[in-house]
Amino acid sequence: MQFTSIDFETANAKRHSPCAIGIVVANEHEIVDEFYSLINPLVEFSSFNIAVHGITPSxxxxxxxxxxxxxxxxxYLAGNLVIAHNASFDMSVIRNTLDYFQIAYPxxxxxxxxxxxxxxxxxxxNHKLNTVATHHGIAFEHHHALEDAxxxxxxxxxxxxxxxxxxDTLLNNCNMRKGRIxxxxxxxxxxxKATRRQRIYL
Structure with a gap:
């Protein structure tokens, strides 16, 4: 099964200020496609965010x-399973930016x-992306949208x-279900929610 991994960088603290997007399409075994783009957010950059990702107005x-x-x-997104590390951030960037530009959700x-x-x-x-990457011996440039994705x-x-x-096996073992936009x-x-039988053996 293919899935799409995404990561946004933002120009400032506002969730409708994406300035870069990284997308990776993969399956259980390999990466099959990648996409990266800078984005003009049409808003001001904060010095804090520039220090994090190094992207400047120029x-x-x-x-x-x-x-x-x-x-x-x-x-890349519509109709697919999308993943992100700290997905609440990236999904809020999608929703808030679509709202800002009055574009329908996928x-x-x-x-x-x-x-x-x-x-x-x-x-x-902890379970920060760099910590989990180190655990698996993965070296990368953190806070570059494509590398993070x-x-x-x-x-x-x-x-x-x-x-x-x-x-499905992963979700069953983690006792999780997907979110949806x-x-x-x-x-x-x-x-x-654990069933009565599951609660007895927890």
Missing amino acids: DIADAPTFSEVWPTLHS EMDYLCTANISKKVWPDLM RVAAYVFQHAMRHYDGGV FDHGYTTPKMK
Whole structure:
């Protein structure tokens, strides 16, 4: 089963200020496609965010706006399973930016690799992307949108291999269900409620 891994960088603290997007399409075994673009957010940059990702106003001067790049992003996201590390951030960037530009939401399922990592590797000191990457021997340039998306894809692949199965096997073992974005609404990924039999043996 293919999935799409995404990562946004933002110009400031506002969730409608994406200035870069990284997308990686993968399956259980390999990466099959990648996409990266700077985005002109049409808003001011904060010095804090520049210090995090290194993207400056001059870098995005000739970059497409979100509205201009959205048809490409939509083709990667709509109807697919989308993952991100700390997905609540990236999904809020999608929703808030679509709201800002008055664009309809795509229909898509999504999962958070940070939450999955907490279930699969509970003994790590924390479950930040760089910590989980180090645990798996993955070197990367943190806070570059494409590299972060690629590492999240690797983490998801490792999690599926941990249970020797695919997405459904992973979710069953983690006792999780997918979140979903739909026409101007969303539901977050949730833990399934334990059945009476499961509670007895917990």
